[in-house]
Amino acid sequence: MNTFQIFLESVTDGKVGFTIGVIIGYCLYKIMAIIAKKKLQSSNDSNETSNNIVYTDKYDNYKLILVIRTDLKMGKGKVAAQCAHAAVAAYKAAKKHTKILQAWEECGQAKITVKVESEHALKEVAKQARAIGLLANIVQDAGRTQVTPGSKTVCAIGPGPAPLIDQVTGYLKLF
Numbered sequence: 001m002n003t004f005q006i007f008l009e010s011v012t013d014g015k016v017g018f019t020i021g022v023i024i025g026y027c028l029y030k031i032m033a034i035i036a037k038k039k040l041q042s043s044n045d046s047n048e049t050s051n052n053i054v055y056t057d058k059y060d061n062y063k064l065i066l067v068i069r070t071d072l073k074m075g076k077g078k079v080a081a082q083c084a085h086a087a088v089a090a091y092k093a094a095k096k097h098t099k100i101l102q103a104w105e106e107c108g109q110a111k112i113t114v115k116v117e118s119e120h121a122l123k124e125v126a127k128q129a130r131a132i133g134l135l136a137n138i139v140q141d142a143g144r145t146q147v148t149p150g151s152k153t154v155c156a157i158g159p160g161p162a163p164l165i166d167q168v169t170g171y172l173k174l175f
Contacts, residue, residue: 061162062103063110064090065169067125067155070115074153078146079175082139082153087111089137090156097135104159114172119152126155128168134160 066083068074074082094101104110116122122138129136137156143149158165 061110062100062107062159063112063162063165064104064156064158064160065165066111066113066175067122067157067169067172068113068115068175069117069119069122069151069153070175071117071119072147072151072153074146079154082141083113085139086137086154086156089139090135090159093135093137094159100135100159103161109159110162113175114169115175116172122152122155125157125168125172129157129165132164132167134158134164134168 126136139154141147141151141153
């Protein structure tokens with residue numbers, strides 16, 4: 001019996017065949033990961049130059065702040081729903097800035113809720129955030145349940161570098 005016949009017999013018993021299959025699968029997985037990483041890097045280079053949103057890799061801590069209006073006296077469920085709307089809007093906005101989104105994901109996608117007492121204060125926080133290059137999205141309620149239609153309920157600041165976000169929201173109390 002020659003070496004090739006011995007190899008064929010061992011493959012047919014399943015153990016070696018399975019091992020070879022696992023090795024080939026792993027190699028294909030690694031190749032696909034490398035290709036995907038290269039595509040992501042090339043899209044990052046084109047996406048990040050589009051506007052003045054701040055991204056810097058000198059920060060290793062990214063977070064998202066949800067600023068909630070307390071003067072509306074929303075119930076817990078309503079607040080949760082409005083925060084969810086704000087978080088989804090922030091995520092959609094961050095998809096255009098893949099480096100920011102990736103950094104936030106690598107930091108565990110931190111989300112912190114804080115409070116303000118008026119619509120004016122909510123708008124002011126959003127204005128300050130945008131002025132220093134942070135993402136900011138204000139949620140307006142449809143008014144089907146607890147609040148007047150068009151009420152500005154929550155503002156999402158970020159995701160972005162924690163030190164920059166703290167410049168805007170660091171003085172606000174936790175919700």
